[in-house]
Amino acid sequence: MWSVAQSPAWVESFWAWFWGVPAHIVTILVVSIITLALLRRLIKTTTERIIRGTRKAEALARRELPDALVRPEMFNNPRREQRARTVATVLRSAATLTVVTIATLMILDRIGVNIAPLVASAGIAGVALGFGAQTLVKDFLSGIFLLLEDQFGVGDTVYIGDVTGTVESVALRVTRIRDADGVMWTLRNGEILKVGNQTQGWSRASVPVRVAFDCDMGQLHDALLAAADRIRHDEVLADSLQGEPTVGGIEAMTSQSLTVRVSVRTDSNRMADVTAALRDAVRGEIEKRSIPLAPDVPKGLLS
Known part of the structure; x- marks a missing residue:
């Protein structure tokens, strides 16, 4: 029966050579590929888990909270997915670069290349590249923190x-x-x-009104509150409000005019719509009560 001992001399020489440097190189390559695959899998799994987290939070909120308190915009947050995918791209690139670099150095060391000068040269080259591309590096680091800090x-x-x-x-x-x-x-x-x-979290829709100096402030206050009340009962915009409307005191005064502001806290994505509707409602209430605007403002026009 044939055995290794009976194999030709060149076969024994080949295996003796293969189980030396080549076997070590193959082992390094296999371990590097497996490590890189595991790292990429871990990054992908973590990213998908972060993205799915919003859906789980929405399901939990719909189960625990009344329907009136659960709004779609609370969970429709595309920037969460964008941040997760961008950071995942950076991590994948960093993992690939690290694994390939370590594997290359280990292989060079196994085939007899003195990697000490190479590592020193790489360090010097890295410093030179850092000085030359510091603006680019600064942009990338700033972009990462912009995404992470939202x-x-x-x-x-x-x-x-x-x-x-x-x-x-x-x-x-x-x-x-x-x-x-x-x-x-x-x-x-x-x-x-x-x-x-302007649109992160919540915003404030406000309309400043410039009226004549001798305007009846009580009548103006009632008009602005009535305008705000129209927005509170609007079927489309009512759900966007986050509190009671407020009418401030006199915030600016000249010899011919007074400026008073009505405002209401609203969802950030509906601020423009609420402001436009509030402005139109204020205009209607002022004209209905014949409240005089400031002399330097055309009739019916708000500042």
């Missing part, structure tokens, strides 16, 4: 420097905003130092 997301109305508009996309390097004139602004994330978000 400073703004797609669909938000934001104020960034001298740019005001609606966020259309948030990437790791740049953010794109479209203003009221339809102009698309592309901002590097590293240059975003201060952000004003």
Whole structure:
């Protein structure tokens, strides 16, 4: 019967050679591939779990809370999925780079290459690259923190420097905003130092009214409350309100005019609609009561 001992000399030489360096290289490659696959699987599973978390929260809220308190916009949050997928992309890239780098160095070491100078050169090259691409690195790091901290997301109305508009996309390097004139602004994330978000959480719909200096303030107060009450009973907008409307005192005064503001807290995604409806209701109540506007404002026009 044939056995290894009876095999030709070249076969024994081959196996002796193979179980040396080649076997170690194959083992490194197999372990690296398995490790990378497991890391990618873990990242994918975690990402999907985060995305599904919103659906579970919605189901729980619908089971525990009255229907009147559960609104679709409480859970329809596309930025959550965007953040999860973007961070997952960064983690996958980092995992791939780390595993490939370690595997390459281990293989080079097994075939007899002195990796000490290579590691030192890589460190120097990394420092040089860091200095040369520090702006790019800054943009990417800023983009990661913008997403993790949820400073703004797609669909938000934001104020960034001298740019005001609606966020259309948030990437790791740049953010794109479209203003009221339809102009698309592309901002590097590293240059975003201060952000004003008008549509995150809740907003306040307010209408300032400039009236004549000798206006009856009691009559004006009643008119503004009546206008706000019309919004509270509106079948479309009533569910968007988050509190009682308020009429402030005199916030500005000149020799010919007084300015009073009516406001109401509302859902962020309905702020524009509530403001427009409130403005129209105020106009109607003022005209119905013949309240005189400020002399420098045309009749029926609010500031």
